[in-house]
Amino acid sequence: MPELPEVETVRRGLEPVMVGRRIEAASINRPDLRWPFPDNMRERLVGTRTRRLARRSKYLLVDLDSGETLIVHLGMSGRLLIRARDEVAKFHNAQTLAAKHDHVVLTLEDGATVTFNDPRRFGAMDLAPTAAVEDHHLLARLGPEPLGNAFHADYLKGVLNGKKTPIKSALLDQRLVAGLGNIYVCEALWRSGISPLRLAGRIGGERIGALLRSIRETLDDAIAAGGSSLRDYRQADGELGYFQHSFRVYDREGDPCCRAECDGVIRRVVQSGRSTFYCPRCQR
């Protein structure tokens, strides 16, 4: 579910709620998500104060004043939801505090809670020393942030050069660039007019520049819209993101292409097991 824009939206929603506040209690309702939780996770969380909330790729990084960072990944269906103190009381009264798939509930010093809910349990949580968090095995091999300065045309040319895989698959490779997922790769390729089937190594230098700009613009627009709400994704405050209304190709098989001068029809194909949506007419 959540790609970079959704995780960034969650981070921004959580920031004012968590930063500076102490974690009073942590209820951990199962031993694992995708992997077992770290040893003594509850004890290592309770009593700490959040210093900073950062994001790396699709990982949320909660820096604690204990010197450790809580690493959170939302997988496909993970959500982090905030409930203010009065809502928590209401939930108590309705005896529905433990909603289905609420795996971890943090209670902050002001009574608000932050709940990790994840039906499919592809999400993950771990703790690592803040000073070395970039060396954590989940983060160590990630490529540059697509919105950062290290992701520039020369870099992209360099890593795509000679690649025999389709550009769609290349952009999903988190070692090449970190944070893109199925939706935003489809959208960025449509914006740049590049076919997802085209081999990565066979894109001209000028078009690589266009692709880079399309990736940035797509992500910027999606963050500005609060991400995309499909099925179950919500912002941390419970609001729905609305970028799904701006999809030009994703999940639009059979629809007419949105490009003004194009009369193509959006197609769906499967590439390395994932749906790809594109316009065969204007994406070359």
Add this chain to the structure above:
DNA sequence: CTTGGGACCTGTGAGC
């Protein structure tokens, strides 16, 4: 080394 496919899970919607 690269690449593709299966695996991990639950939920939902379409079609019968």
Add this chain to the structure above:
DNA sequence: TGCTCACAGGTCCCAA
């Protein structure tokens, strides 16, 4: 209504 099947925003792991 109820069953079955395909598919869903990710990514690790392994075989080729």
